[in-house]
Amino acid sequence: MRSGTKPALYLLAALVAAQLAGVEGCDISLPSGERAIDVPGLAVLIVYESGQTLPKEQQAILTSAQWTALVPPGNYRVLDQNSEFATDSPWKTAMQRPRTQLPHLIVSSDKGNYEGPLPADTAAMVAKVQEYQ
Amino acid sequence: MSHATGYIPRDYKAQPRGTVAFTSPFDLKPIPKSEWKGRIDYLKEQKARLSDVVTANGLKASDQNGLPYCWAHGTVNAMRVLRAKEGQLYLDLSATAVAAQIKGFRESGGNTFDAIPHVAKHGVPTFKTWPQNKMDRSLVTEEMKDEASLTTLKEWYEMEPNDMEMKATSLLSGIPVIGGYSHMGHMMCDLDLIYKGDEFGVLTWNSWGETWGNFGNGTMELWGRKAVSFDQAAPRVVRVA
Numbered sequence: 001m002r003s004g005t006k007p008a009l010y011l012l013a014a015l016v017a018a019q020l021a022g023v024e025g026c027d028i029s030l031p032s033g034e035r036a037i038d039v040p041g042l043a044v045l046i047v048y049e050s051g052q053t054l055p056k057e058q059q060a061i062l063t064s065a066q067w068t069a070l071v072p073p074g075n076y077r078v079l080d081q082n083s084e085f086a087t088d089s090p091w092k093t094a095m096q097r098p099r100t101q102l103p104h105l106i107v108s109s110d111k112g113n114y115e116g117p118l119p120a121d122t123a124a125m126v127a128k129v130q131e132y133q
Numbered sequence: 134m135s136h137a138t139g140y141i142p143r144d145y146k147a148q149p150r151g152t153v154a155f156t157s158p159f160d161l162k163p164i165p166k167s168e169w170k171g172r173i174d175y176l177k178e179q180k181a182r183l184s185d186v187v188t189a190n191g192l193k194a195s196d197q198n199g200l201p202y203c204w205a206h207g208t209v210n211a212m213r214v215l216r217a218k219e220g221q222l223y224l225d226l227s228a229t230a231v232a233a234q235i236k237g238f239r240e241s242g243g244n245t246f247d248a249i250p251h252v253a254k255h256g257v258p259t260f261k262t263w264p265q266n267k268m269d270r271s272l273v274t275e276e277m278k279d280e281a282s283l284t285t286l287k288e289w290y291e292m293e294p295n296d297m298e299m300k301a302t303s304l305l306s307g308i309p310v311i312g313g314y315s316h317m318g319h320m321m322c323d324l325d326l327i328y329k330g331d332e333f334g335v336l337t338w339n340s341w342g343e344t345w346g347n348f349g350n351g352t353m354e355l356w357g358r359k360a361v362s363f364d365q366a367a368p369r370v371v372r373v374a
Contacts (some may be wrong), residue, residue: 053162056168056172059176059306060175061181062218062307064179076220083219085373086282
């Protein structure tokens with residue numbers, strides 16, 4: 001194998017994984033114990049584009065207390081894709097993970113990680129968060 | 134409690150559209166009026182109105198306490214709402230600090246378009262380094278400036294004057310609007326689009342203290358033409374501390 005081929009294969013694998021996550025959403029296999037959002041406990045990150053008008057069902061997710069009430073205080077963020085970070089943080093790192101669509105959802109806990117499209121409505125969002133509680 | 138106001142409508146001849154730093158034209162796809170009622174009902178049912186965000190996060194109405202700084206309070210309150218929506222750490226942000234620095238400690242009226250460039254560039258300190266309603270030049274310290282710099286707000290929408298469709302689209306999209314109301318000489322932070330029958334209005338968050346208001350939470354309803362604001366702006370992206 002030529003020098004440089006292996007990294008290219010790893011990149012291809014990562015792109016395929018990201019594409020899978022983008023199309024259907026899936027439980028991403030990170031190295032054992034690694035969290036997509038590196039904070040203790042259940043953590044949720046929604047990345048969206050604030051200049052995009054969403055269907056009302058998805059729009060409601062961004063401001064609904066129905067799912068945020070399930071997450072420990074301080075353990076969720078709902079951020080525009082262009083948000084700036086004043087300091088390094090686990091949220092900044094999570095924002096830099098590959099994604100193929102907006103709005104994008106990451107749920108992370110001891111049970112694993114979900115990375116993929118934002119569910120269609122609040123009920124589905126609550127169910128997704130409960131999966132990782 | 135004093136019911137001070139302080140809103141001075143923007144002079145568009147002196148300050149034409151597109152000339153305020155850190156603002157950009159409102160570019161959200163308009164939500165047609167035919168959809169407003171359905172979206173209002175849905176957000177209410179899902180407890181996903183901005184007023185629900187304020188309640189769920191325990192945000193208290195600010196109090197300008199006699200100072201003519203409604204325009205800074207409206208701006209900073211919109212920022213507080215957006216921060217809460219984003220799940221960011223609660224901070225007691227000092228609107229007085231913004232207004233006092235812009236106006237050179239004069240008790241002068243103003244406009245959110247005065248506040249936006251300052252907030253975008255310098256941020257807003259908390260009560261820790263600048264207690265609300267304190268007018269003291271000794272508060273301008275490096276510590277205060279460093280703290281404020283963690284809350285700069287990068288992008289704002291400049292909306293067309295009197296355009297209710299833009300305001301409705303913004304509120305229905307979970308973005309608070311700073312509205313300047315000529316009939317009151319007052320600037321406030323609009324939270325929700327509301328309706329009764331075929332009339333639309335806004336639920337707005339005032340800066341006259343937390344015990345003031347129709348619902349004991351500092352909010353008031355404005356209906357029909359009184360809900361139309363001449364100057365209007367909306368925060369888009371908050372810097373994440």
